[in-house]
Amino acid sequence: MTINGVALDELIDAPAGLRSVVAAETRIGDVRGQEGFYHYRQYxxxxxxxxxxxxxxxxxxxxxxxxxxxxxxxxxxxxxxxxxxxxxxxxxxxxxxxxxxxxxxxxxxxxxxxxxxxxxxxxxxxxxxxxxxxxxxxxxxxxxxxxxxxxxxxxxxxxxxxxxxxxxxxxxxxxxxxxxxQATRAIxxxxxxxxxxxxxxxxxxxxxxxxxxxxxxxxxxxxxxxxxxxLHGGAPDRALDGLDEIGSADRIDGWVSEKVAKGDRVMGFGHAVYRTADPRSVLLRAIGIELGGELVEFATTVERRVTEVLAELKPGRDLYTNVEFYAGVVMELCGIPRSMxxxxxxxxxxxxxxxxxxxxxDTAKVIRPSARYVGPRAPQPLPPRV
Incomplete structure (x- = not known):
């Protein structure tokens, strides 16, 4: 028996989400999540x-x-x-x-x-x-x-x-x-x-x-x-909305605890690849601090305390701010509407x-993976037709 022309004993089961599966070779860049480093070409x-x-x-x-x-x-x-x-x-x-x-x-x-x-x-x-x-x-x-x-x-x-x-x-x-x-360079x-x-x-x-x-x-x-x-590019405004929901420093702990208890995602924290600080977030934090203002001061306070609370509530998991958290802050400070x-x-x-x-x-190979069928056994006889 085969699937897409491949014998069953030759199929390779990939992890959920294709995590860690190498699908191609590229010269454009790479992300080294364990190191908190990524590059374009060789830079x-x-x-x-x-x-x-x-x-x-x-x-x-x-x-x-x-x-x-x-x-x-x-x-x-x-x-x-x-x-x-x-x-x-x-x-x-x-x-x-x-x-x-x-x-x-x-x-x-x-x-x-x-x-x-x-x-x-x-x-x-x-x-x-x-x-x-x-x-x-x-x-x-x-x-x-x-x-x-x-x-x-x-x-x-x-x-x-x-x-x-x-x-x-x-x-x-x-x-x-x-x-x-200053806004032009920040953006x-x-x-x-x-x-x-x-x-x-x-x-x-x-x-x-x-x-x-x-x-x-x-x-x-x-x-x-x-x-x-x-869950991909559409989160910068949601991360900033989170700052609005928190409102003040004394509400941080309760806000995070409620999110975790409900199983909700804390937008702006955690990343699928990085197991250390997201280098983009580090850069954008510095840019935000240079721009200055109450929003940045509040954001850094929220970042510090949310990281601490998440470490307490989710021991063994290192959850840091990702690019969306400070991206929203920088864009807000530069006058970009949240819808943009x-x-x-x-x-x-x-x-x-x-x-x-x-x-x-430049390649001539179609990307064509396989899927493992897990539905009812086939073929089965058609039900009686009315």
């Missing part, structure tokens, strides 16, 4: 966030190396030319924006853009064409998301400016106001720190779609669907998705 992601611009790291993921000054200038110009809102989407964006769910709107808009521009399957296209498609999607996604946000509120979209960076344009297109340099560091993070659910989804030879947009659209779930926290995350992660799609496109 520490946190060091890149501390020293580089978003465009430099974007180039690194696409090209495999950091750019020199001339290459960076050329790449930055290329991105700026691709940022404008596509004219094909102008008539339909208001209807897409009605729902007030920007990630859903982005999926729809990218699907329409792919059809209008006739993006070709990666199986049939040249590497240069795939890269151009990937860069277009990465450059225009923030513009679409910001436009959907403003249209839903009865405001006109704000066109991007060629003189602003990816992070600066994101803040400018959301608010219509020239961004503060830029956040974007760099979240470009890629191993074979997370959305990245794996993008690679599965790319393995079929589909076009770049299809892989990104599928990744957005996975990313929109609250997850979209902000997506404006960086789309670069990681497309880098993985481009890498997957």
């Amino acid at each position: 520490s992601a946190i060091e890149l966030a501390s020293a580089c611009s978003f465009e430099e790291v974007w180039f690194l993921l696409f090209e495999g190396r950091l750019p020199d000054r001339a290459e960076l200038a050329e790449f930055t110009d290329e991105v700026a030319r691709s940022r404008s809102l596509p004219t094909e989407l102008l008539p339909v964006l208001p209807a897409i924006a009605v729902s007030g769910r920007p990630m859903v709107g982005l999926r729809t808009a990218l699907s329409m853009l792919a059809a209008a521009r006739d993006l070709q399957p990666v199986w049939d296209s040249e590497p240069a064409t795939r890269r151009a498609d990937a860069l277009l999607i990465c450059a225009v996604a923030p513009t679409i998301l910001a436009a959907l946000h403003r249209l839903h509120r009865g405001l006109e979209p704000v066109a991007p400016r060629a003189d602003l960076s990816t992070a600066g344009n994101w803040l400018y297109m959301l608010t219509g106001e020239s961004p503060r340099p 830029e560091q956040y974007l760099i720190a979240t470009i890629d993070h191993g074979f997370n659910p959305s990245t794996f989804t993008a690679r599965v779609v790319a393995s079929t030879g589909a076009d770049v947009a299809s892989g990104v659209i599928a990744a957005i669907g996975a990313f929109s779930g609250p 926290f997850t979209p902000t995350f997506a404006t960086s992660r789309v670069v990681g998705w497309t880098a993985n799609i481009l890498e997957q496109a």
